[in-house]
Amino acid sequence: xxxxxxxxIGIESDKATLLAEKLNxxxxxxxxxxxxxxxxxxxxxxxxxxxxxxxxxxxxxxLVLKIDxxxxxxxTLGFSPQHKYSVYNEESSIKESSQVSDGNKAVSNILDSxxxxxxxxxxxxxxxxxxxxxxxxxxxxxxxxxxxxxxxxYSAYAA
Numbered sequence: 755x756x757x758x759x760x761x762x763i764g765i766e767s768d769k770a771t772l773l774a775e776k777l778n779x780x781x782x783x784x785x786x787x788x789x790x791x792x793x794x795x796x797x798x799x800x801x802x803x804x805x806x807x808x809x810x811x812x813x814x815x816x817l818v819l820k821i822d823x824x825x826x827x828x829x830t831l832g833f834s835p836q837h838k839y840s841v842y843n844e845e846s847s848i849k850e851s852s853q854v855s856d857g858n859k860a861v862s863n864i865l866d867s868x869x870x871x872x873x874x875x876x877x878x879x880x881x882x883x884x885x886x887x888x889x890x891x892x893x894x895x896x897x898x899x900x901x902x903x904x905x906x907x908y909s910a911y912a913a
Contacts, residue, residue: 761832769885774833776881777890780874781824781835782845787867788817789839790851794860802857813864813904820897827890861912868905872898 759767795810825835836842843850847870854860875894882890 763830763832763889765831765885765887769881769887770831771833773878773881773885773887773890774828774831776874776878777824777828777831778833778836779845780871780878781821781828782842783848783867783870783874784817784821784824785839785842786846786848786850787871788814788821790848790854790863790867791817793851794854794864797853797855798857798860799855800857806857806860810860816900823893827893830889831887858912861908865905865908865912868901868908872901872905875901 761767761770765773791810791814795807795814798806798810825837828835836845848867851863854863875898879891879894879898882888882894
């Protein structure tokens with residue numbers, strides 16, 4: 755029987771490599787999403803300013819924590835997280851927003867970004883399950899639970 759090489763936390767090396775690559779892709783998307791949301795927070799105008807300004811700040815504070823957790827998970831798997839915006843721009847499906855001051859446009863962009871993020875996290879959920887990587891699996895599961903509710907809330911606002 756062939757012995758499979760594992761990393762320091764017991765995950766097969768080839769599966770850990772795939773997980774780290776997908777996590778770096780997720781990291782790129784989160785980083786662009788984060789910066790876009792900061793821009794919405796800074797530039798929002800109109801009658802819903804006070805409401806959206808606070809909501810966008812809550813969102814970017816949540817995103818920055820997840821960025822750190824994802825980077826640390828990549829490190830835990832034995833790899834290096836990307837940290838350059840030039841790489842993020844290439845690897846992210848979420849694109850940089852132009853200056854957005856309209857609340858409805860910002861909310862629409864946020865919902866589009868969540869769609870990308872949630873899809874990637876579902877892929878990671880499957881990959882981590884196949885790899886026996888409970889750490890990544892739990893992280894993705896927690897994110898999905900929280901973000902599905904946020905999608906509902908932002909969708910209700912946009913309706």
